[in-house]
Amino acid sequence: MIESLIPALSSYARQIDFLITEVTVIVGVWLVAAEALFFYFIFKYRAREGHRADYITGDEPRMRKWLIGPVLVVFVCDIFLIVGALKTWSHIKIELPPPAVVIKVIGQQWAWTFIHPGADGRLDTADDIVTVDELHVEVDKVYHFQLESRDVVHSFSVPVFRLKQDAIPGRTITGWFKAIGTGSYDIQCAEICGLGHGVMAARIVIGSAEQHAAWIDASSAGNTLTAMYE
Amino acid sequence: MSEATAAAHEDHHEMSFWAKYIFSTDHKMIAKQYLFTGLAMALVGGFFAYCFRMQLAFPGMDVPLYGIVSAGEYNALVTNHGTIMIFWVAMPVLIAAFGNFLIPLMLGCDDMVFPRVNRLSFQLFFLSTIVLLAAFFVPGGAFGGAWTAYPPLSAKAEYSLTPIGSSMWLVAVALEFVAFLLGGINFITTTMNARAQGMKAFDIPVVVWMIVMASIIFMLSVGPLVAGAIMLLFDQLLGTGFYDPGRGGDPVLWQHMFWFFGHPEVYVVLLPALGITLEVMSVFARKKPFGLRIIIYSAMGVGVLSFVVWAHHQFISGIDPRMANIFTITTLLISVPVAEMIFLFMATLYRGSITLSTPMLWALAFVAEFMIGGVTGIYLGDNASDIYFHDSYFVLAHFHYTFFPISIIAVFAGLTFWYPKMFGKMMNETLGKIHFWGTVIPFNLIFIPLFVLGIGGQHRRIFNYQHFTDLSSASFQDLRVFATIAMLVLLGFQFVFIYNYLVSMKKGPAAGKNPWRSNTLEWTTESPPPHGNFGGVFPTVYRGPYEYSVPDRESDYWPQDLPD
Numbered sequence: 169m170i171e172s173l174i175p176a177l178s179s180y181a182r183q184i185d186f187l188i189t190e191v192t193v194i195v196g197v198w199l200v201a202a203e204a205l206f207f208y209f210i211f212k213y214r215a216r217e218g219h220r221a222d223y224i225t226g227d228e229p230r231m232r233k234w235l236i237g238p239v240l241v242v243f244v245c246d247i248f249l250i251v252g253a254l255k256t257w258s259h260i261k262i263e264l265p266p267p268a269v270v271i272k273v274i275g276q277q278w279a280w281t282f283i284h285p286g287a288d289g290r291l292d293t294a295d296d297i298v299t300v301d302e303l304h305v306e307v308d309k310v311y312h313f314q315l316e317s318r319d320v321v322h323s324f325s326v327p328v329f330r331l332k333q334d335a336i337p338g339r340t341i342t343g344w345f346k347a348i349g350t351g352s353y354d355i356q357c358a359e360i361c362g363l364g365h366g367v368m369a370a371r372i373v374i375g376s377a378e379q380h381a382a383w384i385d386a387s388s389a390g391n392t393l394t395a396m397y398e
Numbered sequence: 399m400s401e402a403t404a405a406a407h408e409d410h411h412e413m414s415f416w417a418k419y420i421f422s423t424d425h426k427m428i429a430k431q432y433l434f435t436g437l438a439m440a441l442v443g444g445f446f447a448y449c450f451r452m453q454l455a456f457p458g459m460d461v462p463l464y465g466i467v468s469a470g471e472y473n474a475l476v477t478n479h480g481t482i483m484i485f486w487v488a489m490p491v492l493i494a495a496f497g498n499f500l501i502p503l504m505l506g507c508d509d510m511v512f513p514r515v516n517r518l519s520f521q522l523f524f525l526s527t528i529v530l531l532a533a534f535f536v537p538g539g540a541f542g543g544a545w546t547a548y549p550p551l552s553a554k555a556e557y558s559l560t561p562i563g564s565s566m567w568l569v570a571v572a573l574e575f576v577a578f579l580l581g582g583i584n585f586i587t588t589t590m591n592a593r594a595q596g597m598k599a600f601d602i603p604v605v606v607w608m609i610v611m612a613s614i615i616f617m618l619s620v621g622p623l624v625a626g627a628i629m630l631l632f633d634q635l636l637g638t639g640f641y642d643p644g645r646g647g648d649p650v651l652w653q654h655m656f657w658f659f660g661h662p663e664v665y666v667v668l669l670p671a672l673g674i675t676l677e678v679m680s681v682f683a684r685k686k687p688f689g690l691r692i693i694i695y696s697a698m699g700v701g702v703l704s705f706v707v708w709a710h711h712q713f714i715s716g717i718d719p720r721m722a723n724i725f726t727i728t729t730l731l732i733s734v735p736v737a738e739m740i741f742l743f744m745a746t747l748y749r750g751s752i753t754l755s756t757p758m759l760w761a762l763a764f765v766a767e768f769m770i771g772g773v774t775g776i777y778l779g780d781n782a783s784d785i786y787f788h789d790s791y792f793v794l795a796h797f798h799y800t801f802f803p804i805s806i807i808a809v810f811a812g813l814t815f816w817y818p819k820m821f822g823k824m825m826n827e828t829l830g831k832i833h834f835w836g837t838v839i840p841f842n843l844i845f846i847p848l849f850v851l852g853i854g855g856q857h858r859r860i861f862n863y864q865h866f867t868d869l870s871s872a873s874f875q876d877l878r879v880f881a882t883i884a885m886l887v888l889l890g891f892q893f894v895f896i897y898n899y900l901v902s903m904k905k906g907p908a909a910g911k912n913p914w915r916s917n918t919l920e921w922t923t924e925s926p927p928p929h930g931n932f933g934g935v936f937p938t939v940y941r942g943p944y945e946y947s948v949p950d951r952e953s954d955y956w957p958q959d960l961p962d
Contacts, residue, residue, distance in 0.1 A: 338643020
């Protein structure tokens with residue numbers, strides 16, 4: 169359903185999409201049934217000349233099943249939905265798989281700074297590659313990102329990954345993703361962050377192993393941005 | 399009430415303009431003050447929506463009646479649209495206007511028990527309105543950090559760039575809360591102490607139940623937010639660091655205090671809307687509400703649960719992810735009592751005799767539309783799917799499918815239903831129906847495209863999507879234009895209502911005491927009710943408020959005050 173509007177490019181994107189489809193089926197059945205019954209009642213019990221309403225209060229013994237029955241089914245649906253939600257959430261936000269690569273993502277008014285490890289594959293070394301508004305990742309590798317903010321609350325959102333996490337000043341929040349397809353897509357700031365919130369756009373470039381290695385080579389040559397953040 | 403005070407009420411006819419309209423302590427006049435201030439603010443909030451939706455559909459356009467919408471102005475417009483529609487429209491109209499007008503009349507008493515506190519409530523509210531709107535004319539302009547006002551953006555002028563506007567926004571909101579606390583005290587006390595003789599708990603009309611429960615929920619939830627607002631004001635003005643991580647503060651603390659209030663607030667406005675809807679449905683289906691007690695108990699259940707769901711607004715805000723699981727459970731469980739109420743509303747129609755008058759159309763539309771708002775909430779209460787939908791247009795479309803039915807559709811149900819009592823005249827039914835369809839159809843056409851945009855990954859509060867490569871596609875832009883045109887149609891049809899509302903006051907046919915053949919006590923007195931409400935002879939209650947279509951009675955209604 170969602171993939172027709174936007175590709176699903178992280179290992180957990182399809183899980184979220186599946187969950188959304190599941191919710192859609194369950195609540196869709198409820199919604200259609202309830203609306204249909206509602207409009208049927210409106211039509212069926214319209215006022216007619218010489219015809220009075222029945223006196224029904226809901227307290228009659230034969231009516232009691234209608235007081236309790238439908239909500240019991242709602243309750244069972246809730247349990248089903250909760251199980252699906254908790255499983256998926258735990259997979260994405262609680263149980264982080266061990267990382268192949270660690271990057272830093274820093275939000276500030278109104279730009280994203282990305283710190284990638286250089287050729288040595290390790291962060292906080294001299295060959296780190298610092299970019300603004302452009303994140304480069306390699307497909308099929310587990311990334312951990314360490315998310316920070318320099319000023320106000322921002323939110324790091326990569327819609328094709330179905331990934332979103334607020335960046336809170338004073339904290340480092342760690343999350344993960346694994347890309348399963350290549351290409352170049354939007355990164356948005358999802359939390360209003362002041363005057364430039366509407367232009368706080370960035371791009372994520374997902375490359376194959378070769379493409380990514382070539383990018384690291386090219387970027388390591390003249391890395392002027394690093395100095396800014398020393 | 400003694401005969402002397404009753405006589406005093408009778409003598410009140412010769413009052414000056416100021417005493418009668420501005421410094422009145424009469425609950426009906428205070429209700430009208432709240433109503434007209436609220437409706438005027440609805441026009442302001444609607445105008446803001448018009449400005450920013452024009453900018454979204456036609457970026458950079460010189461918007462007629464406004465001008466070019468800059469990024470900063472865009473933020474101020476969306477922030478104040480949200481703030482106004484919830485705090486200056488839904489609250490004053492649903493709770494204060496209907497509460498003030500209906501509670502003494504439906505309980506069969508002459509006024510609120512604390513009339514001067516009531517007057518103070520409106521005066522503070524009016525002051526808060528002026529403070530809120532004045533912020534648009536100060537250097538730096540009005541606050542633009544969203545109606546949720548998350549710090550540090552809201553705490554420091556260097557981040558928000560609205561040094562005066564941020565503080566004025568906070569002061570206005572805090573004043574408004576004080577006003578509603580004062581009003582709520584009156585609603586609760588009056589309902590407890592001033593009911594007509596013989597009126598037992600379940601003889602109280604359901605709309606009064608709902609307004610009183612809403613007032614209790616408001617009182618219990620607003621405290622932390624007022625404290626939080628004062629701390630935020632200190633951060634802004636005195637340089638304290640409650641929310642400043644650099645000095646040991648925590649920005650997420652505000653989010654907890656805001657949403658601890660903010661989520662119960664949804665039910666604060668929902669419950670009165672449900673109450674109004676049920677009153678109207680009962681009258682125009684000639685049926686007692688199905689399972690009336692269960693409806694009231696469910697509302698209580700919703701009220702209690704509403705205090706333990708707040709962090710579903712914060713799933714991805716950096717709270718411990720394990721907490722998100724707990725709040726998912728509580729949030730999805732709140733669907734049980736809400737669904738129960740909606741089922742019982744539907745069952746109320748069963749074997750009824752339904753007349754599709756204008757108020758009834760609004761009431762039925764409330765139920766039909768609110769269901770869509772309800773089920774789309776499941777996607778957001780589910781923490782895993784919320785990762786994707788959080789802060790997207792899906793959220794925006796979802797809560798407009800709850801708040802529009804609450805603060806517009808249910809309000810129109812109430813306004814058209816009690817118009818004859820308020821002004822003694824009938825509104826024009828044809829114009830009423832034209833306005834109904836001209837509002838409800840465009841409403842859906844605005845927000846269905848916004849659901850689609852949200853599913854496509856579009857985030858909120860962005861003044862120009864051309865800056866985002868994936869979102870600037872022609873098909874997405876077409877949806878934005880479509881939604882904006884639907885909004886223009888919706889706004890246009892509101893003039894039909896304004897015309898009908900104002901002209902009917904003079905030219906509408908006389909309503910008589912009880913044009914809808916209703917049972918509750920407000921319909922037993924004159925339309926409009928005189929000062930003192932019942933002309934000194936207070937009604938006695940013999941039965942519940944919904945004895946319609948009782949077998950073996952010639953008449954299909956049975957007013958509460960009619961002796962057996």
